[in-house]
Amino acid sequence: MTGFENVRALVTGGASGIGAAIVARLREEGARVAVLDLNPPEGEPDAYRADVGRDDEVRAAVAAVAEAFGGIDVVVNNAGIGAQGTVADNSDEEWHRVLDVNVLGAVRVSRAALPWLRRSDCAAIVNMCSIAASAGLPQRALYGASKGALHSLTLQMAADHVREGIRVNAVSPGTAATPWVTRLLDSAPDPAAERAALDARQPHGRLVEAAEVADAVAYLASPRAGSTTGTVVEVDGGMSGLRVRS
Known part of the structure; x- marks a missing residue:
């Protein structure tokens, strides 16, 4: 018994990267999992197209999954987009776009799912935060602000819904080996040097693996974590709390 028998889950941004690892992990545990993505995988029976930036699409997709x-x-609110730059570099339009996806996207999906979560005896929401929510990183003003907002939103949601039997938690990865990070590395003047710098930035000396993040999500989503709510689990190789000597 894994605790996920007869559990019905949906994962946004589940077509690639960390999202795909989460989908695979939950299915391994026995859950039935729907993938919500802007570009859902072809041939996937439980895949639904949804732009988390559009409330009508979110409501339709969530209702279809529930049916x-x-x-x-x-x-699992995993869908998100990245951004680079200082506060001087991103336009108002870019700020609105990133906050709309990374923060309001989670709001829209959670809001649409609440009627069904309230009927569940093992209801859980897991948001995807980031080390950028709690550590100042160069060129991540917008992205970090969006993840900081999601971190705080997790705590507020946990307080609002704990008496309804809905647990709300988050996972905060360090720099992970994802397609987005790979694209950033490929665009750097010296990709190998940039990769080495990212590896060294995390105390355990390497990028976080998507499967490691998925394991943390699986724990928080599991009915076995019935007394865990309002928590942000850091999967960052010690980056958030350790100050090791080189």
């Missing part, structure tokens, strides 16, 4: 699955027990 197909007979309800929803777990929501």
Whole structure:
């Protein structure tokens, strides 16, 4: 018994990277998992197209999942987009776009799923934060602000819904080996040197693996974590709290 038998979950941004690892992990544990993505994988029976920036699309996709699955027990708000630059570098339009996806996207999906989560006896929401929410990183003003807002939102949601039996937590990865990070490395003047710098920035000396983040999400989503709510689990190789000597 893994704790996920008969659990019905949906994962936003589940077509690639950390999202795909989460989908695979939950399915390994026995959950039925729907993938919500702007570009859902072809041939995937439980895949639904949804732009988390559009409330109508979110509501339609969540309702379709609930109808197909007979309800929803777990929501993983993983969909997000990156941004680089200082406060002087991003336009108002870019700020609105990133906050709309990274913060309001989680709001829209959670809001649409609440009627079904309230009927579940193992309801859980897991948000995807970032080390950028709690550590100042160069050229990450907008991205870090969006993840900081999501960190705070997790705590407020946990307080609002704990008495309804809905647990709300988050995972905060360090720099992870994802397609977005790979694209950033490829665009650097010296990709090998940039990769070495990112590896060295984390105390355990390497990038975080997507499967490691998925393991943390699986724990928080599991009915076995019934007394865990309002928590942000850091999967960052010690970056948030350790100050090791080189």
